[in-house]
Amino acid sequence: DSGVTQTPKHLITATGQRVTLRCSPRSGDLSVYWYQQSLDQGLQFLIQYYNGEERAKGNILERFSAQQFPDLHSELNLSSLELGDSALYFCASSAGEGTSNEQFFGPGTRLTVL
Amino acid sequence: GQNIDQPTEMTATEGAIVQINCTYQTSGFNGLFWYQQHAGEAPTFLSYNVLDGLEEKGRFSSFLSRSKGYSYLLLKELQMKDSASYLCVPRKGGGNKLTFGTGTQLKVEL
Numbered sequence: 001d002s003g004v005t006q007t008p009k010h011l012i013t014a015t016g017q018r019v020t021l022r023c024s025p026r027s028g029d030l031s032v033y034w035y036q037q038s039l040d041q042g043l044q045f046l047i048q049y050y051n052g053e054e055r056a057k058g059n060i061l062e063r064f065s066a067q068q069f070p071d072l073h074s075e076l077n078l079s080s081l082e083l084g085d086s087a088l089y090f091c092a093s094s095a096g097e098g099t100s101n102e103q104f105f106g107p108g109t110r111l112t113v114l
Numbered sequence: 115g116q117n118i119d120q121p122t123e124m125t126a127t128e129g130a131i132v133q134i135n136c137t138y139q140t141s142g143f144n145g146l147f148w149y150q151q152h153a154g155e156a157p158t159f160l161s162y163n164v165l166d167g168l169e170e171k172g173r174f175s176s177f178l179s180r181s182k183g184y185s186y187l188l189l190k191e192l193q194m195k196d197s198a199s200y201l202c203v204p205r206k207g208g209g210n211k212l213t214f215g216t217g218t219q220l221k222v223e224l
Contacts, residue, residue, distance in 0.1 A: 002156065035214075042201070043157065043214035056211045090156055102147075103212070105156035 003027065004093050004106035012112045018079040021109045025072055025093030031055070032074040033092040033103060034066055043090065049074055050097045081113045116140045118215045120202050125221045126192055134187045134218045136202030147203040148176050148187045151217065157201060160187065189220075197222045 003026035013019055025032050034046040045058035049068035060066075063081075068074040078085060088108045094101035117139040126132040138146070145164040149157040161169055163178035163185065175188040187200055201217035 002158070033211075040216070042216045045211040045213070048211065058211050088154070102159045102162060105158070107156055110154075 002104040004091060004104050006091050006106035006109050008109060010110050013081060014114055015081055015083060017081050021076040021089050023074045023091030023106055026104055029093035029095050031094045031097055032068055034076050035090040036087050038087040055097060083113050086111055086113045116204060116213050118202055120218045123219045125223060128192055128194060128222055128224055130192050131190050132192060134200050136185045138183050138204045140204040140206055142206050143204055145205040146178055146185050149201040149203060150198050151201060152198045192222050194222050
């Protein structure tokens with residue numbers, strides 16, 4: 001158990017819908033990272049927040065947005081969902097701001113878009 | 115930019131030793147992670163090398179040569195549960211995002 005929690009574990013929805021994925025980092029960690037992993041693909045970095053502020057952005061679509069709240073939990077919002085958005089979405093946390101810190105991954109949310 | 119090269123698949127026998135090689139070309143290189151990922155599960159941290167040399171941690175060791183752009187992960191006394199993907203993840207200095215490839219799929223057989 002990494003100490004990072006993600007909800008829900010599974011999500012099934014239809015094209016065009018909007019969903020919110022939630023992540024709680026390990027106690028004391030200030031950085032949260034979001035990754036997308038499609039079937040048989042590597043992890044794609046989406047976005048990082050550090051202490052409530054956006055720190056780095058990867059290949060995140062405009063239909064996707066995220067935020068980190070004062071209690072440090074984070075939410076990833078996916079809208080106008082398409083079939084290709086079906087994937088595992090992982091959240092990771094680390095103590096510091098830079099990636100020299102080990103990232104601890106949550107169990108992931110499996111999103112299926114029908 | 116960043117290029118990572120590691121074998122797609124490897125097979126080894128339970129109890130044996132296996133070495134997973136990784137070569138990389140990373141501008142502003144500043145360290146390298148190894149992660150393990152079982153299918154459908156979250157990646158778990160194995161090691162982080164910044165300086166040249168070998169770092170040993172139980173059955174797993176990781177080696178880095180910065181001048182050669184080369185790293186390897188050594189797994190000893192292989193167990194069936196070691197069947198997983200192993201991800202070589204170079205870090206770009208000052209950057210806050212990591213690039214994960216698809217890694218090396220290791221299959222441990224009896």
